[in-house]
Amino acid sequence: MPVEVILPRVDMDMATGKIARWYAEAGQQVAQGEPLFEIETDKAAMEIEAPASGILRDIKAEPGIDVAVGSTVAFIYAADEAWSPAAAPAPAAAAVAAPVLETTATTATKTEAPIPAAPVDIAGKIRATPLARKLASGAGLDLSAIAGTGPRGRIVSDDVRAAASALPKVGAASAPAPVPASAPAAPAVIAAPPVAPRPAAQHGLSVHRREGTGTPVVFLHGFGSESGSWAGLFAAVEPGRPILAFDLPSHGRSPVEDVPSIAALAERIADALRAEGVDEAHVVAHSLGGATALALADLAPALVRSLVLIAPAGLGADIDGAFLDGFSRATSKETVEPWLGRLVADRKHLSPGFVAVTAKGRADAERRDAQARIARTVFPAGTQTTDLRGVFERIAVPVRVVWGVADAIIPWKHALGLPGRVGLHLIPGAGHLPQLEARDTVAAIVTETIRSTGA
Amino acid sequence: MDAMIRELSFAEALREAMGHALETDPRVFLMGEDIGVYGGAFQVTGDLVHRFGEARVIDAPIAELGQAGVAVGAALAGQRPVLEFQFSDFAALAMEQIANQAAKIRFMYGGKCSVPVVMRMPCGSGTGAAAQHSQSMEAWFAHVPGLKVVEPSTPADAKGLFLAALDDPDPVMFFEHKLLYKTKGHVPTEAYRIPLGKAEIKRKGSQLTIVASAIMVLKALEAAEELAKDGYDVEVVDLRTLRPLDTETIIASVKKTSRLMCVYEGAKTLGIGAEIAAMIAESEAFDYLDAPIRRLGGAECPLPYNPDLERAAVPQVPDIVAAARDMLSKRV
Numbered sequence: 001m002p003v004e005v006i007l008p009r010v011d012m013d014m015a016t017g018k019i020a021r022w023y024a025e026a027g028q029q030v031a032q033g034e035p036l037f038e039i040e041t042d043k044a045a046m047e048i049e050a051p052a053s054g055i056l057r058d059i060k061a062e063p064g065i066d067v068a069v070g071s072t073v074a075f076i077y078a079a080d081e082a083w084s085p086a087a088a089p090a091p092a093a094a095a096v097a098a099p100v101l102e103t104t105a106t107t108a109t110k111t112e113a114p115i116p117a118a119p120v121d122i123a124g125k126i127r128a129t130p131l132a133r134k135l136a137s138g139a140g141l142d143l144s145a146i147a148g149t150g151p152r153g154r155i156v157s158d159d160v161r162a163a164a165s166a167l168p169k170v171g172a173a174s175a176p177a178p179v180p181a182s183a184p185a186a187p188a189v190i191a192a193p194p195v196a197p198r199p200a201a202q203h204g205l206s207v208h209r210r211e212g213t214g215t216p217v218v219f220l221h222g223f224g225s226e227s228g229s230w231a232g233l234f235a236a237v238e239p240g241r242p243i244l245a246f247d248l249p250s251h252g253r254s255p256v257e258d259v260p261s262i263a264a265l266a267e268r269i270a271d272a273l274r275a276e277g278v279d280e281a282h283v284v285a286h287s288l289g290g291a292t293a294l295a296l297a298d299l300a301p302a303l304v305r306s307l308v309l310i311a312p313a314g315l316g317a318d319i320d321g322a323f324l325d326g327f328s329r330a331t332s333k334e335t336v337e338p339w340l341g342r343l344v345a346d347r348k349h350l351s352p353g354f355v356a357v358t359a360k361g362r363a364d365a366e367r368r369d370a371q372a373r374i375a376r377t378v379f380p381a382g383t384q385t386t387d388l389r390g391v392f393e394r395i396a397v398p399v400r401v402v403w404g405v406a407d408a409i410i411p412w413k414h415a416l417g418l419p420g421r422v423g424l425h426l427i428p429g430a431g432h433l434p435q436l437e438a439r440d441t442v443a444a445i446v447t448e449t450i451r452s453t454g455a
Numbered sequence: 456m457d458a459m460i461r462e463l464s465f466a467e468a469l470r471e472a473m474g475h476a477l478e479t480d481p482r483v484f485l486m487g488e489d490i491g492v493y494g495g496a497f498q499v500t501g502d503l504v505h506r507f508g509e510a511r512v513i514d515a516p517i518a519e520l521g522q523a524g525v526a527v528g529a530a531l532a533g534q535r536p537v538l539e540f541q542f543s544d545f546a547a548l549a550m551e552q553i554a555n556q557a558a559k560i561r562f563m564y565g566g567k568c569s570v571p572v573v574m575r576m577p578c579g580s581g582t583g584a585a586a587q588h589s590q591s592m593e594a595w596f597a598h599v600p601g602l603k604v605v606e607p608s609t610p611a612d613a614k615g616l617f618l619a620a621l622d623d624p625d626p627v628m629f630f631e632h633k634l635l636y637k638t639k640g641h642v643p644t645e646a647y648r649i650p651l652g653k654a655e656i657k658r659k660g661s662q663l664t665i666v667a668s669a670i671m672v673l674k675a676l677e678a679a680e681e682l683a684k685d686g687y688d689v690e691v692v693d694l695r696t697l698r699p700l701d702t703e704t705i706i707a708s709v710k711k712t713s714r715l716m717c718v719y720e721g722a723k724t725l726g727i728g729a730e731i732a733a734m735i736a737e738s739e740a741f742d743y744l745d746a747p748i749r750r751l752g753g754a755e756c757p758l759p760y761n762p763d764l765e766r767a768a769v770p771q772v773p774d775i776v777a778a779a780r781d782m783l784s785k786r787v
Contacts, residue, residue, distance in 0.1 A: 130744045130745075131713050131742065131744055131745040133742075134742045134743070149785060150785045151785065151786065151787060156745050156785060210686070226684065228684035228685065228686060229683070230686075231660075231683040231686050231687060231688040232660065234661075234686060235662075243686075347641060348641070351676040351680070352673050352676060352677070353658070353673065353675075353677035353679055354676070356677050356680070357684070439659060
């Protein structure tokens with residue numbers, strides 16, 4: 001009789017488990033006591049040894065598919081034992097809590113995400129980075145109960161943070177914790193890395209995403225810029241909170257589209273947020289993005305939970321038309337750099353890399369022309385024709401306006417005369433890019449604004 | 456011209472620093488092959504011979520060991536010599552004077568004298584100058600106790616570090632990457648000094664620390680901008696001085712970002728990145744590492760003459776971007 005290979009219970013409250021990978025293929029010789037497959041539950045991962053020596057046959061559980069504890073996942077035949085693919089034995093009655101999933105469905109449902117492997121290597125050592133170890137010990141978490149998402153199952157700091165955030169909060173009813181509930185949440189040392197941008201099919205705009213839970217933070221960049229310009233501020237958003245940084249139409253990696261007005265831009269973003277399943281977001285926005293955010297708050301008040309507006313357009317008539325015109329036409333390092341210089345109070349903030357990459361980004365003539373058209377439409381003849389000052393009277397959420405007092409593109413004095421409820425931060429020594437020139441200050445303002453809402 | 460927006464090339468900034476030194480300190484003189492009438496192989500000394508005469512801007516015969524001996528002797532006797540090796544590769548010929556004399560004299564004489572010499576070292580690849588004129592030999596010299604090794608990345612740093620090197624009582628190996636000579640930047644008009652042994656964070660970031668010097672700082676900054684398009688937030692630390700190394704700044708940065716990449720042009724094995732990686736592994740920053748340390752160094756071969764192979768033999772922007780992406784997306 002072939003020996004059944006059973007999916008074992010590897011922790012107390014486990015009903016199903018996934019096989020992360022098989023160490024042998026069907027038809028291969030396996031030896032009793034050697035690792036046969038890797039099992040993964042929502043809390044742990046470990047290697048399971050072969051229960052007998054012989055030839056592995058009839059693998060019934062493909063990697064990545066949930067299988068009930070006690071299910072038969074394969075058979076091991078003795079070397080001289082007859083076998084035919086059609087005549088696989090029926091599994092012996094086991095304490096099967098759920099039917100074994102059909103393996104034929106596996107190829108269709110496989111995700112592209114790497115399957116976390118076991119953090120325990122052959123020698124029984126747990127693979128974890130120094131930071132992960134430090135965080136786990138500080139939070140009183142047992143590393144062996146954490147699935148690693150790094151290479152070869154290495155536990156990285158994010159895995160520990162994820163495990164720590166699954167702990168019940170004091171006074172909150174939540175899922176059972178993997179460790180004693182007395183453990184404090186792990187300290188946040190670094191922001192979770194963002195995932196690669198992927199255009200969202202539903203709305204067509206390119207968006208940088210950081211997955212997470214809770215009210216997301218939406219970033220809207222300024223004219224001629226792109227979502228990547230916010231990278232330095234992502235760390236201001238606490239780990240675990242989602243981030244969506246959009247490329248405006250005709251910018252970054254979003255498709256080239258004509259933008260008839262700031263209101264139309266706001267509608268585009270509102271539609272995109274709905275397509276993303278976002279019903280409420282904190283919005284951090286700069287310049288043209290700032291005007292878009294204001295229009296968005298007017299158009300869809302429920303969508304906006306708080307607003308941080310950095311040197312926003314839409315509050316006065318003046319804007320540096322020469323900059324809009326010159327930058328729109330600039331294509332090379334030499335032509336881009338003088339205009340970039342106008343954006344900052346001190347050119348030390350213009351690294352050669354920033355200039356080079358900006359210039360590279362302006363190589364696409366179609367995109368450049370589209371941006372020039374946006375400038376001519378929204379800011380005709382170097383004039384801001386859209387007045388959004390009235391919006392401040394109509395919105396009730398926390399609003400902070402941040403402005404560099406050396407802003408040469410849009411004068412900071414546009415921030416004067418707003419309702420008293422609006423917070424105004426004037427940043428000395430900064431130009432039109434305080435998020436670059438006074439990054440830590442702006443990051444603190446963003447953090448405080450989000451925190452003040454409790455959302 | 457408004458001092459606030461004055462731009463100089465790296466070569467001009469160095470010439471200005473040398474001119475200032477010659478003007479204000481009678482002990483200073485320059486020496487090197489073709490630095491006088493010809494203005495230097497890379498036109499760094501330029502017109503200084505016309506301004507200060509052949510007694511203070513000396514065209515030296517092709518004899519590196521002799522030049523170095525004269526410079527070391529003059530420094531011992533109270534002068535402030537600046538010796539330019541036409542290519543830093545030629546300093547190999549003067550290794551006895553540099554590593555066995557200049558570096559050791561202050562120790563061996565119990566501190567009764569010192570050797571305040573600055574040796575200018577045009578270095579690096581990218582000019583099609585082939586294997587004997589393209590090396591990055593900083594680590595050779597940084598391995599010798601008693602020498603200081605400086606390697607600026609911008610015109611402003613070049614001027615400030617050069618004047619600080621001239622003030623220093625010990626021999627300073629002043630590396631100038633040849634591809635930087637034409638790069639431009641803002642340089643203050645006054646005679647300022649940038650202290651040796653102080654790194655500078657050239658770009659703030661929170662997810663990865665790239666440590667580099669000279670041309671690699673510019674490449675790292677460009678890579679950081681590329682990575683920012685994907686939402687990655689990279690910090691770039693410019694070492695500026697390789698010996699003494701500013702360990703404090705590097706440790707603080709790695710504690711903040713939890714990831715370290717060292718990018719350098721010299722051969723990867725036993726290069727400056729190896730020292731920094733080991734230093735971090737020994738430091739309090741170890742507990743903060745969330746990924747293996749990565750070194751991107753030059754290929755383990757003499758630098759090729761063929762321009763494509765030459766480019767391939769040293770880290771370029773796309774290499775830095777790819778390696779950083781691997782680190783930041785947990786592929787390594």
